[in-house]
Amino acid sequence: MGIKRFHYARDVEEALSLLAAYEGRGALLAGGVDLARGLAPEVEGLIDVTTAGLAGISADGGGLRVGATTTLEAIRRSQEAQGYLGGFLAKVMGHVATLPLRNMATLGGAVVSAHPWADIPTALVALGAEAVWQNEELTEKASVEELYRRPFRAIFRRALLTEVRFPAWDGAFAFEKVARNAGDIALINCACGLGLDGEGKIAWARVAIGATPHRAKRLTAVEDFLTDEAPSEELWAEAAHKMKTEVEVGDDMRASAEWRRSAAAAIVRRALDRAAKGVTGDA
Ligand SMILES: Cc1cc2nc3c(=O)[nH]c(=O)nc-3n(C[C@H](O)[C@H](O)[C@H](O)COP(=O)(O)OP(=O)(O)OC[C@H]3O[C@@H](n4cnc5c(N)ncnc54)[C@H](O)[C@@H]3O)c2cc1C
Structure with missing residues (x-):
């Protein structure tokens, strides 16, 4: 090479x-x-950079810190990740490719390679994860969502991603992926999170969709639609309907835009239902 x-x-x-x-x-x-x-x-x-002392996972209050060179499998197996949001992040890692690949691939590599079809960016955007990086002059940080709006490939030609920080959330998240088989990349994926207020209404909602075939994005219109409503099967169905009008989908060699629009609505509905059950302990 x-x-x-x-x-x-x-x-x-x-x-x-x-x-x-x-x-x-x-x-x-x-x-x-x-x-x-x-x-x-x-x-x-x-x-x-795997010898640069960056690997490691630690609990940070109710949140989590993961060093950039931590492998995906180390995250999946770690007690700290399993204790974060009911093991949500650890479970997402289980959806990525196959064990030999997860034993080599790192979280930092996943953030920087940022494939539009990948699962990890979708989960990170939904979670409001923060990337921390360093160049010769300074240390910078930004949410992964914000980072992807910047020319991040140019940034990482001169900088090293050192850590990803995951905030604490009072609620639950669920991830859904549709692929041709368990080891394959996504035809569509989503991550949804919900928290409830004292009256059982939705206090906050996070909805991110990826492999549309564009890189993961939050759907704030759907999040706003859900906020202050009471969780119910009917609400998930209405959110899924709204999703169909809000989501930007496209064709590629793997799936048509039309299929993606329907599949996106179906998986968001399923993920919202699972997240709600996670909050109430019914999951
Ligand atoms: C066959 C295959 C299947 C896959 N399936 C899935 C899947 O199902 N779901 C999913 O989400 N993803 C999937 N992926 C993507 C995978 O998660 C990423 O490719 C992987 O995490 C990259 O990590 P790495 O450590 O191997 O990166 P590398 O290959 O070492 O590096 C990738 C890029 O990131 C840069 N880089 C790496 N670390 C840093 C750092 N700390 N700071 C700055 N730049 C850095 C490198 O310079 C390079 O440009 C798949 C990839 C492959 C090859």
């Missing part, structure tokens, strides 16, 4: 100084499952 040198970065500073020294001809390498499929021809040096 034209690689001339391979470096094991001992820490974040070394990774960043190597990256800067290559002046665009170096690339950060984590699990490599994505990078191995296509590396820019100008890249001469690979900088392995």
Whole structure:
């Protein structure tokens, strides 16, 4: 692939100084499952960041902090992730590809590769997860949702994602994915979260949809529609109907826009029902 040198970065500073020294001809390498499929021809040096001390998961109040080089399988199995939102994030990891891939792929790699068909960005956008990154001058942070509105590929040519922070939520989330088989990528996916107020009405709602085939987005019109309403099967059906008019879908080699519109409504309805049961303890 034209690689001339391979470096094991001992820490974040070394990774960043190597990256800067290559002046665009170096690339950060984590699990490599994505990078191995296509590396820019100008890249001469690979900088392995899995040795930079970034892996790890810790509970943070009711939230969670996950180091960028933590593998997807380590998240799936960790007690901290299983204790966060009833294991929601750990369960999402179980939907990603296959075990050998999850043993290599990292959360940071998933955030930066940001495939429109991927499941992880959908969950991260719904959860309001915050990405933390560092370049040679400063440390920056932004919600993953906001990051994807910025030229993030250019940002990560000069910066290292160090951590993803997950906020505490008083409620429950559910994830749904439709794929041709368990190990395949999504034809459509969604993550929905709900919290209830003291009267049993919906205090907040989060609805994110991905693989439309565009990258994950929140549907704030559907979230607003649900807020202050009482949870019910009828409400999920109405939200699903609204979803059909709000969601931006397209055709690709995997599915038609028409199919995606119907499937999006069906999985959001199912996820809302599961999230509501999660809040009330009926799940
Ligand atoms: C066959 C296959 C099936 C898949 N199936 C699914 C699926 O079902 N659901 C799903 O959600 N995803 C899926 N994915 C996507 C997968 O989750 C990501 O490709 C993976 O997480 C990338 O992580 P990595 O550590 O291997 O990244 P790498 O390949 O090492 O890197 C990917 C990119 O991110 C950059 N990068 C990596 N770490 C950092 C960092 N810390 N800071 C800055 N830049 C960084 C690299 O320079 C590179 O540009 C699949 C991928 C493959 C190849």
